[in-house]
Amino acid sequence: MTGTGPDPAFLAVRGVTKRFGGLLAVNDATFDVGEGTITGLIGPNGAGKTTLFAVVAGFEKPTSGMVMLEGEDITGRKPHELARMGLARTFQIVQPFAGLTVRENIAVGAFLRVAKRSAALEVAEEVATQVGLADQLDKPAAALTVAGRKRLEVARALATRPKLLLLDEVLAGLNPSEVRDIVPVVQGIRASGITVLMIEHVMQAVMNLCSQVHVLAQGRIICSGTPAEVVAAPQVVEAYLGHGAAKRLQGATHA
Numbered sequence: 001m002t003g004t005g006p007d008p009a010f011l012a013v014r015g016v017t018k019r020f021g022g023l024l025a026v027n028d029a030t031f032d033v034g035e036g037t038i039t040g041l042i043g044p045n046g047a048g049k050t051t052l053f054a055v056v057a058g059f060e061k062p063t064s065g066m067v068m069l070e071g072e073d074i075t076g077r078k079p080h081e082l083a084r085m086g087l088a089r090t091f092q093i094v095q096p097f098a099g100l101t102v103r104e105n106i107a108v109g110a111f112l113r114v115a116k117r118s119a120a121l122e123v124a125e126e127v128a129t130q131v132g133l134a135d136q137l138d139k140p141a142a143a144l145t146v147a148g149r150k151r152l153e154v155a156r157a158l159a160t161r162p163k164l165l166l167l168d169e170v171l172a173g174l175n176p177s178e179v180r181d182i183v184p185v186v187q188g189i190r191a192s193g194i195t196v197l198m199i200e201h202v203m204q205a206v207m208n209l210c211s212q213v214h215v216l217a218q219g220r221i222i223c224s225g226t227p228a229e230v231v232a233a234p235q236v237v238e239a240y241l242g243h244g245a246a247k248r249l250q251g252a253t254h255a
């Protein structure tokens, strides 16, 4: 731990900028994630959310800025180093090892902490139960439904025993009842002591799950607050619906 002042946030993102050539994908983003929370990162398509995740998880180096985990500067560290420190992420495009079973797919993540195959398979069973895949353990991953694959993606990350889990659109492509079924899984992850930062477009889930939400638009954090606060903020309405939208909506509700 380095001394960065009193009570640093669990995850602190400070002035992170990421350029791809002339494109400013993330522009001076600063936000905190409190320990033990489920925090949301939302914003329109192309806002820079996935790029920001990639910077936090070590898949991209920021052009400038800093990321700190429990007060320690982790900027630019490699994904495997960060995984060892307890940071895991899921990917928007789920790519399990199709020829392996669900059990074996999850065990791959467990090898970060355990050396023996039997121990890794044990972790896999435990984690599968946590995400609701216990009755699918012996199926090939390729046989899972879309919702099953999303659960598997979460399970593979959980098997690395993270303290911070980054979920990249785990609810995308699911129908409303599948979304309702996964909400308690995410709540259970938090209840087990893991801090969650999630990119999500499904607002119903964000409202149900997140205590704090940061809104990214054109690379900038334009609003932070509770879900109710951010959906009511004029700058957030405008980012999603276009310039002047907040006023137009207000006119419509008063008409």
Ligand SMILES: Nc1ncnc2c1ncn2[C@@H]1O[C@H](COP(=O)(O)OP(=O)(O)OP(=O)(O)O)[C@@H](O)[C@H]1O
Residues within 6 Å of the ligand: 020, 023, 024, 025, 043, 044, 045, 046, 047, 048, 049, 050, 051, 052
């Ligand atoms: N490796 C890259 N090289 C060049 N441009 C990139 C790269 N990755 C992302 N971008 C660009 O950066 C911007 C932000 O993209 P990003 O995928 O982070 O947004 P997002 O908020 O996650 O979008 P979505 O909700 O659609 O997934 C986009 O204009 C995108 O085209």
